[in-house]
Amino acid sequence: MNKKSAAREFCFQYFFHMQLPIFKELREESAKSNEAIVSSISQFKESTDTLLEKNLYQYVINQVENTLKNYSELEAKIEQYLTNWKVNRLSKVDHTVLLLAFSELMYHKDTPPKVVINEFVELAKKYGAKESASFVNGVIDKFAKSEIL
Incomplete structure (x- = not known):
């Protein structure tokens, strides 16, 4: 696994963890404060013994920050590309x-x-x-072809 793939996997693990209902308040607090994001990522990183190079740690911070701050927009965009499906019905992994x-x-x-x-x-x-x-491939591919490529 290359280093950026490892950083993406760390982001996935962090966000999967943050999707749990018990972390709703922390997720909302983090969306408002860069310091809260950095602190929360740092704590999670320590709890998982993950090693990330400085530039990849910055990628993680940017990815988490963009995802948290644009959470509602991202959910609406995802819902737009789901066929006969709702975001709240997705598994936590797929979401x-x-x-x-x-x-x-x-x-x-x-x-x-x-x-x-x-x-x-x-x-x-x-x-x-x-x-x-x-399933994920179909949704992401449809979105990318329509809006990114």
């Missing part, structure tokens, strides 16, 4: 993968969309249900 993939495609334009799609499909394969990868 987290889609949030981060849409966020990276919309706010981190430095990585080619096909790479981003592949990376998040791999996370869905690793952490999701049997059908997660194909």
Whole structure:
């Protein structure tokens, strides 16, 4: 696994953790404060013994910050590309993968969309249900073809 893939996986683990209802207040607080984001990521990083290089740590902070601050917009965008499905019915894995993939495609334009799609499909394969990868791939691909490519 390359280093940026490891940073994406860390973002996924962090955000999956933050999607739990017990962290709703922390998620809302973090969306308002960069210091709260950095503190929360740092605490999670320590609890998982994850090593990230400085530039990748900054990528994680930027990805988390963009995702939290644009959470409602991202959810609306995801819902727009779901066929006969609602965001609140998604599994936590699929929801987290889609949030981060849409966020990276919309706010981190430095990585080619096909790479981003592949990376998040791999996370869905690793952490999701049997059908997660194909489901996530279809949603992200439809969004990317319509709005990014």
